[in-house]
Amino acid sequence: MRAHPRFDRGHTDDLITFLAESPSPYHAVASTAARLEKAGFRQVEETAAWSGGTGGKYVLRGGAIVAWYVPEGAGPETPYRIVGAHTDSPNLRVKPIPDTGSHGWRQIAVEIYGGTLLNTWLDRDLGLSGRLTLRGGAHRLVAIDRPLLRVPQLAVHLDRSVNSEGLKLDKQRHMTPVWGLGDPAEGDLIRFVAQEAGVPAEEVAGWDLMVHSVEPPAYLGRDRELLAGPRMDNLLSVHAGTAALAAVATSGQELPHIPVLAAFDHEENGSQSDTGADGPLLGTVLERSVFARGGSYEDRARAFAGTVCLSSDTGHAVHPNYAERHEPGHHPMPGRGPILKVNVNQRYATDGSGRAVFTAACERAGVPWQSFVSHNSMPCGTTIGPITAARHGITTVDIGVAILSMHSARELCGAEDPYLLANALTAFLED
Incomplete structure (x- = not known):
């Protein structure tokens, strides 16, 4: 040895x-x-x-x-x-037409990637990351590593059985993050991401974007013998x-x-x-x-x-x-x-x-x-x-x-x- x-x-x-x-x-x-x-x-x-x-x-x-x-x-x-x-x-990935919302909330349409535990994405501060594809084929990495999105859970007062019968989530209806107030505007998210990446929005020809938790990895336990991340x-x-x-x-x-x-x-x-x-x-x-x-x-x-x-x-x-x-x-x-x-x-x-x-x-x-x-x-x-x-x-x-x-x-x-x-x-x- x-x-x-x-x-x-x-x-x-x-x-x-x-x-x-x-x-x-x-x-x-x-x-x-x-x-x-x-x-x-x-x-x-x-x-x-x-x-x-x-x-x-x-x-x-x-x-x-x-x-x-x-x-x-x-x-x-x-x-x-x-x-x-x-x-x-496994995570949540941005759909091709991302700008959505209802009832005065601006939201981002996402698709479920892999076999993720859906409930772990609820009430968590989320950033946005991935890559932009520019006209001509070049790629630009982007990472917005600050609280930007959130998938809010329904309050217990409006779902009294959640603790006795378990949380039931519909992937289409319940996993859409919010990111602001107002009416959705077409192209708003990509314009925002392009600005964060330092490229003109009109140069963005495609994107592969996903959400991530902004909580940093950390040692855990009395003796720091565990790692959470x-x-x-x-x-x-x-x-x-x-x-x-x-x-x-x-x-x-x-x-x-x-x-x-x-x-x-x-x-x-x-x-x-x-x-x-x-x-x-x-x-x-x-x-x-x-x-x-x-x-x-x-x-x-x-x-x-x-x-x-x-x-x-x-x-x-x-x-x-x-x-x-x-x-x-x-x-x-x-x-x-x-x-x-x-x-x-x-x-x-x-x-x-x-x-x-x-x-x-x-x-x-x-x-x-x-x-x-x-x-x-x-x-x-x-x-x-x-x-x-x-x-x-x-x-x-x-x-x-x-x-x-x-x-x-x-x-x-x-x-x-x-x-x-x-x-x-x-x-x-x-x-």
């Missing part, structure tokens, strides 16, 4: 910064790229010819990033070690993977594989997009890297056959108020290390061989780990893991960090778990 893990509490401090500066997938990849640039990585354009030189490189496409480090001595048949994650989180599913893994890749790229040691970070968009709604795990992005990048180093299709097949991917996503910590919803023999806890996620119906891609890879990495890093499997009567969700394994034919293992309040506007994890995960990922990429 490594006597002195590379990452400590300072990693979690930086995760807080990363979460705050990444209110949308587009901001998340920009923040990731900035961290990799500091480690010597350089962006390559997909439309340019690629060289086969050594060093760190990355590709940006929308809300996705694929980064890799080619060490000295790497041949075209050298296999990859991949950390996979996703940049998107937004978008930990799955920016926690993106951040850990970025730190691990930067660490191995700057370590100066010989690497027998090519370490990779692949952070995709659209996992929360099925991954089927040009920036999702079910799209061609990862396979194209890996193949082009093989060919740029003078490789053939035979070399590509050999490289993929020796490749392993750790699909890192959050999982469920045992909930103290709902313990009966969890598998009795598997109760992951915060602060006890990353989890190995297993589902024999292939909702997760882990098998016995994958378990051996993950546990060996944890042992080398001196990191404890836990097992997760769902209650038989509670079918689990899925990840990019099975998609990655099936699409590219590479060994894939599903892992992550145990959290509470998954898909809430604000989630909860152990404050030590982010750096325990980063140390395990570093050991995996090193070997």
Whole structure:
């Protein structure tokens, strides 16, 4: 075991910064790229010819990033070690015609993205973030990180049964945020966002905007042993993977594989997009890297056959108020290390061989780990893991960090778990 893990509490401090500066997938990849640039990585354009030189490189496409480090001595048949994650989180996204309202209230029309816990967006101060597409195709990131919107809940006096029968929300009627008084005016929101972004409104040809909670991430608990914050599913893994890749790229040691970070968009709604795990992005990048180093299709097949991917996503910590919803023999806890996620119906891609890879990495890093499997009567969700394994034919293992309040506007994890995960990922990429 490594006597002195590379990452400590300072990693979690930086995760807080990363979460705050990444209110949308587009901001998340920009923040990731900035961290990799500091480690010597350089962006390559997909439309340019690629060289086969050594060093760190990355590709940006929308809300996705694929980064890799080619060490000295790497041949075209050298296999990859991949950390996979996703940049998107369930939230409320602005509709194409956003300006709406009634009864003297100005509102913003939103569409529900992913399987969000709707009630967690009620009575919460919300900002607006994403990107504007300008005429000519350029993009401009925008983040209005102050109280701008709010989805007000109906007062208990007007719904006396809410505490006894539960809150019932209609996605269309009850989730429309307010942002002012008066009658809605067509184009008002985009004019306002363009002004905030410092561009003329007439230059805006399209937009991808979403709401986010403006409450900052924070340590929680008597001993600050917990971390509460937004978008930990799955920016926690993106951040850990970025730190691990930067660490191995700057370590100066010989690497027998090519370490990779692949952070995709659209996992929360099925991954089927040009920036999702079910799209061609990862396979194209890996193949082009093989060919740029003078490789053939035979070399590509050999490289993929020796490749392993750790699909890192959050999982469920045992909930103290709902313990009966969890598998009795598997109760992951915060602060006890990353989890190995297993589902024999292939909702997760882990098998016995994958378990051996993950546990060996944890042992080398001196990191404890836990097992997760769902209650038989509670079918689990899925990840990019099975998609990655099936699409590219590479060994894939599903892992992550145990959290509470998954898909809430604000989630909860152990404050030590982010750096325990980063140390395990570093050991995996090193070997």
